[in-house]
Amino acid sequence: xxxxRIIPCLDVNNGRVVKGINFVSLKDAGDPVExxxxxxxxxADEITFLDITATHQKRKPxxxxxxxxxxxxxxxxxxxxxxxxxxxxxxxxxxxxDKVSLNSAAIKNPELISHGAKRFGNQCIVVAIDAKxxxxxxxxxxxxxxxxxxxxxxxxxxxxxxxxxxEILLTSMDRDGTKDGYDLKLTEKIAxxxxxxxxxxxxxGKLQDFLDGVNIGKAxxxxxxxxxxxxxxxxxxxxxxxxSNGVNVRI
Numbered sequence: 001x002x003x004x005r006i007i008p009c010l011d012v013n014n015g016r017v018v019k020g021i022n023f024v025s026l027k028d029a030g031d032p033v034e035x036x037x038x039x040x041x042x043x044a045d046e047i048t049f050l051d052i053t054a055t056h057q058k059r060k061p062x063x064x065x066x067x068x069x070x071x072x073x074x075x076x077x078x079x080x081x082x083x084x085x086x087x088x089x090x091x092x093x094x095x096x097x098d099k100v101s102l103n104s105a106a107i108k109n110p111e112l113i114s115h116g117a118k119r120f121g122n123q124c125i126v127v128a129i130d131a132k133x134x135x136x137x138x139x140x141x142x143x144x145x146x147x148x149x150x151x152x153x154x155x156x157x158x159x160x161x162x163x164x165x166x167e168i169l170l171t172s173m174d175r176d177g178t179k180d181g182y183d184l185k186l187t188e189k190i191a192x193x194x195x196x197x198x199x200x201x202x203x204x205g206k207l208q209d210f211l212d213g214v215n216i217g218k219a220x221x222x223x224x225x226x227x228x229x230x231x232x233x234x235x236x237x238x239x240x241x242x243x244s245n246g247v248n249v250r251i
Contacts, residue, residue: 047075127167182217
């Protein structure tokens, strides 16, 4: 049986790890290279590095920081933020990233997914979806959660996979930083509607939230930020808890 992956997320702004609530009120949470090194040594299955202001500021991602991060870890690295072309993807992969996360650019140019998948393989292409409940459906937001596309998140996940996405990184904007747990209804709906792994993101506050993400949300991987950055739990704490509750993890 496939192991459930535990993934610390480094949201990076101006070269520093930051964490906020509902995508705003960002606070400093450390140096990305040092944080990544710690998580790699602590047993993270992967690390996700997102340059969260690159698209909004219309700039290229910070390749030098990504390269230093990749050099200092021994687990797969997913990198996103500011990607607008296949050449941008190549620049990430060339400096040590294993996967590229597409968000705003994929919405604006869906063919970027298929072009990336054809050139580098589906396993390298992650489509990140920032979703927020608007009325009775979840809408997709872009530009770091600033713009509502009005697109249905479930339909977009299905389309992204049909174009070649090998994984969906699903963040609930409503739960981000709240410590109220993953949006299990949203996660389960998307996980059950696509054929690729779904990474649950947004809202972890207690160990039970990780377990619910697997058992109720049907996620293949569990991403968290603040509970790791501020040492509420270690990665080992999470894995031991999941393992004791019947979830397969790499220990």
